[in-house]
Amino acid sequence: MTTEERARQVVLATLGIDGPATGDFGRETVSAWDSLKHVALIFAIEDEFEVQFSEEQMASLASLSAIVEAIDAA
Amino acid sequence: MLFGPKPGSGEMPAALRRIDWQAALFAPKPRRMALQGLTASWPLRGITIAVHRNAPFEYVAQAMPPFLAYAGLAAEFRFGDYDDSLAFGDGGEADVHLVWLDHERYRDRLAPEALAAWLAERLAQLRADGVAPILVANWGAADAEAVAFDAALERYCQALPGLRIYDRRPLIEAMGESYRDPRLAAVGATNLSGPATLAVARDLGLRWLPAALRPRLKCIAVDFDNMLYAGVLGEDGAAGVRLTDAHRALQQRLVELHGEGLFLAGLSKNEPEDVERLLAERADFPLRREHFSALAISWNSKAAGLAEVADALNIGADSILFVDDNLGEIAEVAAAFPETPCVYGADAALALAELSLGPDLLAWGPSGSDRLRATDLAANAARAQMARTADPLAYLGALETRLDFALNPAGQVGRIAELSGKTNQFNLAIRRHNEAEVARWFARDDSRAVTVALSDRLSDSGIVAMLLMRVDGAALLVEEICISCRALGRKLETLMIATAVGAVADAEGCPEIRFAHATGPRNAPARTWLAEFISGDIDEEQGYCSIDYPWPDVAASLQAMPVILGWR
Numbered sequence: 001m002t003t004e005e006r007a008r009q010v011v012l013a014t015l016g017i018d019g020p021a022t023g024d025f026g027r028e029t030v031s032a033w034d035s036l037k038h039v040a041l042i043f044a045i046e047d048e049f050e051v052q053f054s055e056e057q058m059a060s061l062a063s064l065s066a067i068v069e070a071i072d073a074a
Numbered sequence: 075m076l077f078g079p080k081p082g083s084g085e086m087p088a089a090l091r092r093i094d095w096q097a098a099l100f101a102p103k104p105r106r107m108a109l110q111g112l113t114a115s116w117p118l119r120g121i122t123i124a125v126h127r128n129a130p131f132e133y134v135a136q137a138m139p140p141f142l143a144y145a146g147l148a149a150e151f152r153f154g155d156y157d158d159s160l161a162f163g164d165g166g167e168a169d170v171h172l173v174w175l176d177h178e179r180y181r182d183r184l185a186p187e188a189l190a191a192w193l194a195e196r197l198a199q200l201r202a203d204g205v206a207p208i209l210v211a212n213w214g215a216a217d218a219e220a221v222a223f224d225a226a227l228e229r230y231c232q233a234l235p236g237l238r239i240y241d242r243r244p245l246i247e248a249m250g251e252s253y254r255d256p257r258l259a260a261v262g263a264t265n266l267s268g269p270a271t272l273a274v275a276r277d278l279g280l281r282w283l284p285a286a287l288r289p290r291l292k293c294i295a296v297d298f299d300n301m302l303y304a305g306v307l308g309e310d311g312a313a314g315v316r317l318t319d320a321h322r323a324l325q326q327r328l329v330e331l332h333g334e335g336l337f338l339a340g341l342s343k344n345e346p347e348d349v350e351r352l353l354a355e356r357a358d359f360p361l362r363r364e365h366f367s368a369l370a371i372s373w374n375s376k377a378a379g380l381a382e383v384a385d386a387l388n389i390g391a392d393s394i395l396f397v398d399d400n401l402g403e404i405a406e407v408a409a410a411f412p413e414t415p416c417v418y419g420a421d422a423a424l425a426l427a428e429l430s431l432g433p434d435l436l437a438w439g440p441s442g443s444d445r446l447r448a449t450d451l452a453a454n455a456a457r458a459q460m461a462r463t464a465d466p467l468a469y470l471g472a473l474e475t476r477l478d479f480a481l482n483p484a485g486q487v488g489r490i491a492e493l494s495g496k497t498n499q500f501n502l503a504i505r506r507h508n509e510a511e512v513a514r515w516f517a518r519d520d521s522r523a524v525t526v527a528l529s530d531r532l533s534d535s536g537i538v539a540m541l542l543m544r545v546d547g548a549a550l551l552v553e554e555i556c557i558s559c560r561a562l563g564r565k566l567e568t569l570m571i572a573t574a575v576g577a578v579a580d581a582e583g584c585p586e587i588r589f590a591h592a593t594g595p596r597n598a599p600a601r602t603w604l605a606e607f608i609s610g611d612i613d614e615e616q617g618y619c620s621i622d623y624p625w626p627d628v629a630a631s632l633q634a635m636p637v638i639l640g641w642r
Contacts, residue, residue, distance in 0.1 A: 009107075010107060013107065013110045013111070014106075014110065035261075035262070036132050036133070036136070038261065038262075039133055039258065039261060039262035039264070040133065040136055042258075042261070042262075042268070043106060043133070043268035043271065043272075044106045044107065044110075046268055047105055047106045047107070047268060047269075048105070048106065048107050053257075054257070055256075055257040055260060055261070058257060058258070058260075058261045059260065059261050
């Protein structure tokens, strides 16, 4: 499974939504992705990928693509 | 309110389905994705938790569902405003109140003693507003100010019934720097790290919230082979079975639980003499023969053994935790006793984690009475021997039995609530009062409470009975009578009740006594006693039975009993 596929699984499971199965999505388009869920996402991604984001990165992880990029850079 | 498949629908027993969750829930470092996928397929009790806070608790609440579900609960959280002053407001009804504070917000603003006094005053207000259990998280930090605050809070809160302090210090000490995460302050207004959030969710969901809502288990029935040691006793012999580090730690945990007042029972398919030899010869085992209150060692089924344990200890199967490394044995017990919780012990480390973190092993109420239980039970063998050789009155006299009564003992709110919550057989009205409700009973002008402590020359049983009464004009309403199963079997029920009720009726000038009663699944002993006492049938399932006081015949018969009576 690629990093994007794993990250997509984590994000969708944490947000409690079904899709989308492909393509990018983010806070602006997914209503379930509120500030509380954003922190839960940070917890889940750091836990799953055993990475740690900086304080600055945390605020910028507003889309699946941004998360994948941050994981790859960690 | 229950959620999930109907029990008894022919599906795999819930005990087996719960085993699938063990590895995820009790891992040393639980993984969020492993927890995310867990959905309970057994009934859950819906509860409402009112959260009073000055800091986010939502991250912990989001992580709690699988832990709560394992304990048979599903929570709706009602979050109060962020409020340093804890005004509470109109919070509405809740099953549990949780007070969650970031104490750093108060640092250097009030001295620790003053801050604790202020918080205790707020908690007293919350207590006065309702009867639901209250769980207050302490500061838990290691610096002098936090330590002083926590000690003062502990002192102030001792006077508040139905309130317990959730001590965060063990978790903070165990996690060290990883407990807090300053990175989250800006994005989440919290400094609780991701791992700490999960650990707190597990602690509250598995241990503290179940403890607030129901009595803890009474007994752990544990298998022997490949459970307490590596190996098979019948093949390897007492000297040949291996006490690995994991098994030593597991045995040590069972010793600790025994010390906290839980019965331990051995439940093993072995020759009884082999088990006796094992416990006698293996001085390296933390577990000793004297730790076991019952040994069901035979080639009968484990279900039959569990029934034997329940009978020997005079407890229900639903208050026994069954621990075994064999899924087939667990399935058999779960099929025979669906209400018996089970722990899968194939992995000793996981079993240890579950016995340390799992539900219904933490006592919300006073544990002192539980610690008396095992020694009291041990004395029963001697009592039984004496009973066989003497007539009933001579038997009581030889025991030097003593009953000590106390009227309105305000310091025993916890024990009274414990008896109300845990007594099943001799529980006449099954009111199930919690600590706050008992405390309110004491505050009423028309209410009276009597406790009865039992002792003899073999052991001290502690407080074994309670009666809650209410004066209603010329009638004394006996609203609740609970007598611990520990005190049954010595024919002291009438003496206890008649002495307590008679004293209060005399003092209040009540010529009529009315006993409240209800029909429960296990309180036939209490109802049978009532029918005999009033010399009549009890036609209703619940209600009141009346009898006129004084009871000359009862009084005369009781005077002949060689029991020492005292009032404290």
